[in-house]
Amino acid sequence: MTIFGTPRLLRRLSPKGLLARSLLIIVAPLILVQVITAYVFYDRHWDTITRRLTNALAGEIALVLDEAAHHPEELQRLHATAGLYLQLSFDYQEGRVLPNQPLRLTSALARNMAAALEERVRRPFLMDLERPDGKVRIDIQLPRGVLVVTTEQKRISSFTADLLIYWMVGASVLLFALATLFMRNQVRSVRRLAAAADAFGKGREIGQFKIEGAREVRQAAQAFNLMRERIGRQVAQRTEMLAGVSHDLRTPLTRMKLQLSLARRHPDSGLGADGLDDLLDDVAEMERMVEAYLAFARGEGTEAPVPTDLAGLIEEVVGRFRRHGALVDLHLERSLTLPLKVQAVDRCLSNLLANASRFARHVSVRLGERQGAAEILIDDDGPGIPEAEREEVFRPFHRVERSRNPATGGCGLGLTIARDVVRGHGGEIALLDSPLGGLRVRVRLPL
Structure with missing residues (x-):
C-alpha cells in the first residue's frame, strides 16, 4: 500500500462513535507514554540496578575465593561467615570438572552477571539464574574441584521493575475506567440532544429539554431550545396569519360582491362614480393587506x-x-x-x-x-x-x-x-x- 492510501486506511479503521473516538484520543497517548516510560526504565534504571547488584555479588564471591586461596585453613570459617553476613552458601565438590559448553545468555540480567563474574572471579563458571526454588546457582571451576555458590534471586534482581509494571497497568486501567465513565456521561447528553433534534424535525412533541453536559454541549442545547422556540413562534404566527387572511379579506370581498350583484340585477343603473370609488377603495385595501401578508410571510427571507x-x-x-x-x-x-x-x-x-x-x-x-x-x-x-x-x-x-x-x-x-x-x-x-x-x-x- 502506498503512503497516499494510509490516511484513507486510518479513516476506515478508526471508530465511528464519539465515545470510542474520545477514548481512543485518551488511550493512544497513554499507551505511548507507557511504552516510552518502560523503554527508558529498562534501558536505563533497570539495567543500571542489575549491573550494580551483579557486580556486588561477583565481588563478594571473588573476595571469599581470594581469602580461601591465601588461608585454606580458614575455609570452613569463611563459608560460615559468608552464609551469615553475605547470604551466600558454598558447597565444594572435589574432583569435579565443569563441562566445556558455551553460556546461554538469554536476558540482560544473565549478560550482566556473566560480565561481572568474568571481570571479578576470572575462572571458568556455569550459572543458573532462573531456578524454580528461587535460588541462584553459580558453579566455579577451581584447581581441584568445583565450588557451588547459591544465593537468593533477590540479591541480583530489583522488585521495582515488577512494581513499575503493576503501577503502570493499574494506573492505565483506572484512568481508562474513569475516562469511560466520564465520557459516557458527556456522550449521553450529546445523544439526547441529537434525539431531541431528530424528534423535533419529525414534528413530534419533545417536552421540556433538559440542558446538561459540558459547556459546549450546553451551548448547543441552549441554541437548540432557542431555535425550537423561534420556529414554534413562526409556525404559530403563520397559522394565525392564514386564519386572519380569510377574516380580514372577507369584508371588502363581501362589499364588492354586493355591489357587483346589484349592478347585474340593475344593469341600466350602473355603478356610478361613487360605486366605482368604493370598489377602488376596496381593491386598494385588499392590495395593502396582501402586501402586508406577503411581507410577514417572507420574514427576513434569504x-x-x-x-x-x-x-x-x-x-x-x-x-x-x-x-x-x-x-x-x-x-x-x-x-x-x-x-x-x-x-x-x-x-x-x-x-x-x-x-x-x-x-x-x-x-x-x-x-x-x-x-x-x-x-x-x-x-x-x-x-x-x-x-x-x-x-x-x-x-x-x-x-x-x-x-x-x-x-x-x-x-x-x-x-x-x-x-x-x-x-x-x-x-x-x-x-x-x-x-x-x-x-x-x-x-x-x-x-
Whole structure:
C-alpha cells in the first residue's frame, strides 16, 4: 500500500462513535507514554540496578575465593561467615570438572552477571539464574574441584521493575475506567440532544429539554431550545396569519360582491362614480393587506447580514418619513456599525415609525450604545397602549380598539414583523411608557 492510501486506511479503521473516538484520543497517548516510560526504565534504571547488584555479588564471591586461596585453613570459617553476613552458601565438590559448553545468555540480567563474574572471579563458571526454588546457582571451576555458590534471586534482581509494571497497568486501567465513565456521561447528553433534534424535525412533541453536559454541549442545547422556540413562534404566527387572511379579506370581498350583484340585477343603473370609488377603495385595501401578508410571510427571507452603519440607516428611514410630512426628531449619539440584514431592519424601523406617526403628532428617535448593545428608542405623544395589552399587540392581526383606532389604517402586522426582525438579529424589543406621554418602543441589537 502506498503512503497516499494510509490516511484513507486510518479513516476506515478508526471508530465511528464519539465515545470510542474520545477514548481512543485518551488511550493512544497513554499507551505511548507507557511504552516510552518502560523503554527508558529498562534501558536505563533497570539495567543500571542489575549491573550494580551483579557486580556486588561477583565481588563478594571473588573476595571469599581470594581469602580461601591465601588461608585454606580458614575455609570452613569463611563459608560460615559468608552464609551469615553475605547470604551466600558454598558447597565444594572435589574432583569435579565443569563441562566445556558455551553460556546461554538469554536476558540482560544473565549478560550482566556473566560480565561481572568474568571481570571479578576470572575462572571458568556455569550459572543458573532462573531456578524454580528461587535460588541462584553459580558453579566455579577451581584447581581441584568445583565450588557451588547459591544465593537468593533477590540479591541480583530489583522488585521495582515488577512494581513499575503493576503501577503502570493499574494506573492505565483506572484512568481508562474513569475516562469511560466520564465520557459516557458527556456522550449521553450529546445523544439526547441529537434525539431531541431528530424528534423535533419529525414534528413530534419533545417536552421540556433538559440542558446538561459540558459547556459546549450546553451551548448547543441552549441554541437548540432557542431555535425550537423561534420556529414554534413562526409556525404559530403563520397559522394565525392564514386564519386572519380569510377574516380580514372577507369584508371588502363581501362589499364588492354586493355591489357587483346589484349592478347585474340593475344593469341600466350602473355603478356610478361613487360605486366605482368604493370598489377602488376596496381593491386598494385588499392590495395593502396582501402586501402586508406577503411581507410577514417572507420574514427576513434569504437576505445575508452585512456590516452596516446603523445610524446612517436610521437617518435614511427618518428622512423618508420627514419627506412625507411626519414630524420626527432624531438624535444619534454616535455611529454604530454591526452586521445587519439591511432590508429587514429597514422594514422593521419603517413599521415602528409608521405605527408611531399614525397615532401621534410628535415622534422622537434616539440611537445610542448601552451595555454592549445598540439601543434605539422611539417615543411618541399618542394615546399609548395599556400595559396589560403590550404583549398581545405583537400577535398577528391584533389591534388595540380603545386607544389606537384601526380606522386610521394598518392590518395588525407591523409590530409582529418588527419583533421577528429584531429577534432574528439576536436582539429584543419592548414597549414602555414614553416621557412624551405616549408609547416608547425600545429596540436592542447586540454589537
